[in-house]
Amino acid sequence: MTDKVTQNAPQPQLLDRADVRVKHAEGLGGTISAFFDRVRSGDLGSLPVIVGLAIIWTVFQSLNPVFLSANNLVNLLFDCSTVGVIALGIVCILMLGEIDLSVGSVSGFASALVGVLWVNQGWPVGFAIVTAMAAGAVIGSVYALLLNRFGMPSFVSTLAGLLAVLGLQLYLLGSTGSINLPYESPLVNFGQLMVMPAWVSYGLAAIAGIGIFWTGYREATRRREAGLSAQSMAGIVARAVVIVVVLEAIVFYLNSSRGIPWMFGLFVGLVVAMNYALKRTQWGRSMHAVGGNREAARRAGINVRYIYTTAFMLCSTLAATGGILAAARLASSSQQAGTGDVNLNAIAAAVIGGTSLFGGRGSAYSALLGIIVIQSIASGLTLLDLSSSLRYMITGAVLAIAVIVDSLARRSRVSHGRA
């Protein structure tokens, strides 16, 4: 075990390609057939949600041609961002196989706190925002404490939290019931009006492509130098080019209306950061491990309690952030904020986007995709002048389908040895 790595010798064979039994995808055709193999074995990734989105968009567009207009889509992006940020926290919690039912209440509480501190008490707005986010973090740490110290299931503690925090929100708002946020303030502008200048949006789309190319290229070179198989240069370039073209086309279309909301930019930024944290850091690896097999993670020396604590705090903090964004979007902190379907939309978004309810499996991007599905349904039905009763029913049905797909995919993964 002490001898040196005998890498890089003129081996005829790559280190990870010694076993002849394994099929390896070669070239573009191989990549495509490997993709189909993966899907068949139940490793669906984002496929179901993208197919679902295509169906939903086709149906609504054929019912009302305004649906896919740039104007409507920009509005959709504004609406996505608030609950989307909440759903991002839910992804973290589901990753551990836990649940947070109180995110709606926490978001409403945070919006009330900002309203009271900023408008009524005259605090600087930044200070009020930070305080509200910190309050969210404290709530999350309480759930983690209840779980770690008393073994209280998160289902119960967050259900209790749902009521308690809603009570706090009503108490804060007092008899008036709602606080209007000043229309001219930067916070409300951010939530309602601020869009990226065209050059910024084109630039960000290009940077995304360059980033994808650069990380792919670096990884491939390092792997090749180390004697491991690596993605072909053509594949990396093709992927980056396709992504840039698609993103720039979307940006171009949206720029024909108002453009990309900064609030949506913030949401996507958070998604990208979360994706990095979950995929590329030790913390993210530990999150996957604890969600997959808690006892195995503990025996590997992972501080399981710390992981639970960070996840619950992160979820509540993101819920508070989403609540603040929602207040900015509506220019008010009201008793209704965070009630109704906010909770379930956030959870549904994460699940519809492909994060498993069973723990150990999920991606930050599922919050983005899932919330776009949910807001598309909401927006499409609003355009058709249909009541919220129908919206609830359809969202419920989509959630049920998503959970069924999740369960079936899991069963298929088990039988294909990929659980």
Add this chain to the structure above:
Amino acid sequence: MTGTSQEPAPARELVLSLRGISKQFGAVSALTDIDLDVHAGEVVALVGDNGAGKSTLVKVLAGVHQPTSGTITFKGEPVTLSDPATALSLGIATVFQDLALCENLDVVANIFLGKELSPMRLDEVSMEIKAWKLLNELSARIPSVREPIASLSGGQRQTVAIARSLLLDPKLIMLDEPTAALGVAQTAEVLDLIERVRERGLGVIMISHNMEDVRAVADRIVVLRLGKNNGIFLPDASNQELVSAITGAENNSVSRRASRRAQAQESQP
């Protein structure tokens, strides 16, 4: 009933020393007053019937369970193994009987779990190379280290678990039935590996039901029976001696079977 308890001259440093370790699970006494010594460069085989407490003892030493009473001395220092992280950081590595792998993670992630290289920006390439190196040393037949553990066979998982225990250059390795799921060639590899690990001066505790394997590598054989010490043997002890220590009777099903066969052979012309 202490068997032949003359120890080999302990010229080498005492790595681990247990005195009076007991472990209670509610009303069940899984371990009672266990004493155990492991020296550097020594392979101690821990044998005993099912339910004798072998796995429980290993888990106590891995920090998974806390002993109800007794002292653990590691490299001359009394230690408290309050959680698995403590045991790992002291240099006690364990291959658990139930392996304790995360099925949703791939082979590389499992081997490096909790000890990832560059925590803020995982160094996947270096980890993959090191993983292949460890697996190749074990002559593992793993098709791909980027597949989730769920896709591997029992023997392959066993190898991954063993590879993981070697990652951190431990001082003491405990293997709980490491060869139970392995094929012939792989069992030989693991036994070879145990010998190599011993030559490097590590202490090894190995649990096995296979007396041949035990005799092949062990320097001492420690018998547990119903959670108590039941004799320490040298590998040249007879099967009869070992079996009666394990089962706790001269007249047991194994010896009865052996004598029946002997009689049957004698009665043949």
